[in-house]
Amino acid sequence: xxxxxxxxxxxxxxxxxxxTLLFILSRLDFTAMIVPVIVKIWGGAxxxxxxxxFLQGIFALVIVLSEIPxxxxxxxxxxxxxxxxxxxxxxxxxxxYYFGNSFTIFAIAEGIFGIGGATVSxxxxxxxxxxxxxxxxxxRYKKIFGRASTFSFITATxxxxxxGFIATYSLRxxxxxxxxxxCFRALFCALMIEPKRTKAKSVKKATISSLKLLFRSKILIAxxxxxxxxxxxxxxxxxxxxxxxxxxxxxxxxxxxxxxSMNLVxxxxxxxxxxxxxxxxxxxxxxxLILETLNIFIIWHFDSLIIITAMMxxxxxxxxxxxxxxxxxxxxxxxxxxxxxxxxxxSIGSLVYFPISLIFTLYNxxxxxxxxxxxxxxxxxxxxxxxxxxxxxxxxGKKQEI
Numbered sequence: 001x002x003x004x005x006x007x008x009x010x011x012x013x014x015x016x017x018x019x020t021l022l023f024i025l026s027r028l029d030f031t032a033m034i035v036p037v038i039v040k041i042w043g044g045a046x047x048x049x050x051x052x053x054f055l056q057g058i059f060a061l062v063i064v065l066s067e068i069p070x071x072x073x074x075x076x077x078x079x080x081x082x083x084x085x086x087x088x089x090x091x092x093x094x095x096x097y098y099f100g101n102s103f104t105i106f107a108i109a110e111g112i113f114g115i116g117g118a119t120v121s122x123x124x125x126x127x128x129x130x131x132x133x134x135x136x137x138x139x140r141y142k143k144i145f146g147r148a149s150t151f152s153f154i155t156a157t158x159x160x161x162x163x164g165f166i167a168t169y170s171l172r173x174x175x176x177x178x179x180x181x182x183c184f185r186a187l188f189c190a191l192m193i194e195p196k197r198t199k200a201k202s203v204k205k206a207t208i209s210s211l212k213l214l215f216r217s218k219i220l221i222a223x224x225x226x227x228x229x230x231x232x233x234x235x236x237x238x239x240x241x242x243x244x245x246x247x248x249x250x251x252x253x254x255x256x257x258x259x260x261s262m263n264l265v266x267x268x269x270x271x272x273x274x275x276x277x278x279x280x281x282x283x284x285x286x287x288x289l290i291l292e293t294l295n296i297f298i299i300w301h302f303d304s305l306i307i308i309t310a311m312m313x314x315x316x317x318x319x320x321x322x323x324x325x326x327x328x329x330x331x332x333x334x335x336x337x338x339x340x341x342x343x344x345x346x347s348i349g350s351l352v353y354f355p356i357s358l359i360f361t362l363y364n365x366x367x368x369x370x371x372x373x374x375x376x377x378x379x380x381x382x383x384x385x386x387x388x389x390x391x392x393x394x395x396x397g398k399k400q401e402i
Contacts, residue, residue: 012135015193019131020144023124026083026188027148030181032156032263033163033174036256039242040171045101050361052239053370057357058107060350062114067121067350071210071343072203074123075336080192082339083127086119087186091179098175122342124189129330129338131195142327146274149323153267157260164256197335210340213332219282220332222388223325224345225381226285229292230321231349232356233374233381234314237299240367241311248305258308262315269319274327281324282389288317289382296378300371 042052074082093113100106125145132138163174200206214220245255276284291314298310326342333341360370 009135012131012195013137015195016131016135016137019128019192019195022188022192023128023144024148024151026124026185027152028155028181028185029152030155030159030178032259033159033166033178035160035242035259036164036252037167037171037174039239039246040167040252041097042106044171045103045106047103047106048364049239049243049367050364051103053236053357054361055103055106055110056235056239057354057361059110059114059117060353060357062111063118063350064347064354066115066118067343067347068207068340069203070115070119071122071340072200072206074119074126074339074343075200075206076203077199078194079123079127079339080189080194082123083120083189083192084186086116086123087182087189089113089116089119091182091186092116094175094179094182098172098179118343118346121346122339125326125330125342126335126338127192127195130197130335131193133335134195134197138330141330142274142323145326146270146323149270149319150267153263153270153319157263157267160256160260160263164253167252167256200336200340206337206340210333210337210344213337213341214344217332218388218392219328222282222385222392223285223328224348225385225388226289226321226325227345227349228352229289229378229381230318231346232353233296233378234292234318235353236356236370236374237296240299240371241307243367244299244303244307247303258311262312265312265315266319269316270323271319273316273320274323276324281328282392284324285321286382286385286389288321289378289385291317293375293378293382296371296375300368300375 039052042055047055070082070086090113093109093111093116096105096109096112100109128144129138129141132141132144166173166177200209214224242255245258250258273284295310295314299307329341329345330338356373359365365373
């Protein structure tokens with residue numbers, strides 16, 4: 001009996017090592033290659049800034065419609081097959097972008113990209129966490145996620161530099177490289193070993209249990225506010241970076257270098273902040289929210305290259321937030337609701353972003369006015385986060401939820 005236990009333990013540790021390696025490899029993200037070229041591609045197709053934002057709104061709407069069912073499907077069936085399907089859909093979307101040259105074609109690509117992204121969301125992290133649970137090593141999750149984020153940011157750094165260089169010769173070639181990279185990510189997921197776990201009985205039950213879990217927990221609601229800051233306010237700010245830089249005479253190649261530097265700072269954040277103990281995670285998220293609010297103010301208020309300072313500083317938040325948020329969610333969820341809960345966060349963020357992008361498009365809201373609107377939005381999120389965390393710490397029995 002003892003030998004069988006040791007053998008089982010050894011097998012589970014091997015599965016953890018294999019899935020950890022493949023998880024890190026599948027997170028090597030070359031999508032950043034699109035950053036130095038996409039605004040130029042949109043501009044060449046005659047799109048306005050509000051139409052650029054609306055494309056992201058279309059992406060957000062598709063996420064809203066497909067995130068929850070795709071997450072529940074992942075909790076109900078094998079996650080590795082869900083991941084393969086999602087990455088191949090994204091590959092197809094990028095190829096459509098490569099050949100497209102109109103708002104309509106780009107919108108179709110964004111829609112397929114959204115379905116693929118929703119399909120992937122939460123599945124890889126859920127598979128990894130279940131592997132760690134079986135091996136009784138779940139405390140390693142945050143560090144592994146942080147390590148994966150670090151390598152992802154470094155890959156993005158190289159991608160940005162290479163893309164900026166390639167763009168001087170071929171504006172669309174980076175898109176083709178991105179499509180190929182997603183084929184490799186699908187392959188890495190195919191090589192993962194599906195761990196033993198409790199599966200959801202149905203898509204409906206997985207969705208209902210995840211909704212109950214989310215809205216009964218103050219700390220999970222607080223985490224949702226932190227997610228909204230990133231998925232709504234900072235998304236608008238991100239698309240303002242390039243026009244602001246171009247207005248200051250920055251070339252696409254220089255934009256690639258700047259964004260590469262930003263990713264190095266984000267990589268630093270993904271190394272340092274996952275080491276923070278669990279009891280300080282909510283305080284750290286609050287600091288990130290404050291930093292992101294200051295970033296919006298600086299990008300909106302200043303027209304000089306001083307904005308680069310804010311762009312760099314907020315990357316610490318970008319690098320540190322996801323390992324912490326993901327760890328909190330995984331600890332609160334069970335194996336039959338992990339992907340669904342992650343999908344809920346993404347879906348709600350997209351649900352909020354879509355009407356905002358639609359309004360901006362219908363009223364042709366300028367870049368500066370878009371940022372001005374996001375500033376009070378970010379302040380409100382920060383204040384509400386503080387209230388929820390404070391009441392969580394000072395509620396009945398002063399019981400910590402994290």
